[in-house]
Amino acid sequence: MNKKNTIIIACIAFSIGYLFRQQQDNKQYIKPEKALISVKESFQKKYEVSGSWIYMKPETFLKNDLQYEVYHGGITKFIDNQHVPYEFYIDAHTGTLIDMLPQHG
Structure with a gap:
């Protein structure tokens, strides 16, 4: 093998590695704790949040014929002197x- 072929093979291998890494990055999940914090921070701008929870494992969620990998969680807002629980689904990616x-109770 001459020097030119070695350089070409190295460039191809680098390109394949780079593309593989990009695909892997796209499949990674955000941390569920981070997802929960973002929901809490968003709702604390408007409501007092009295509680929250999140499942640590992603699950499949179907909405409008689209399939998502989501974290399922809940948040309790304090509105008009009442604790009002809500469920949420947040994209895991x-x-x-x-x-x-x-x-629902």
């Missing part, structure tokens, strides 16, 4: 809030 709804 991006941290985007997908859905929030009153928690």
Whole structure:
């Protein structure tokens, strides 16, 4: 093998490695604690938050015929002297809030 072929092979290997790394980065989850903090901070701007929780394992969530990998959690707002629980679903990859709804008892 001559020097030119070695350089070409090295460049190809580097490119493949780089693309593989980009794909792996896209599949990584954010930490559930970070997702919970972002929801709490968002709601604390408008409401007093009296409690919160989050499942640590991502789950599949279907909304509008789209499938997401989400963290499922809950937050309790203190509104009009009452504790009002809500459930939320937050994208496990991006941290985007997908859905929030009153928690059913």
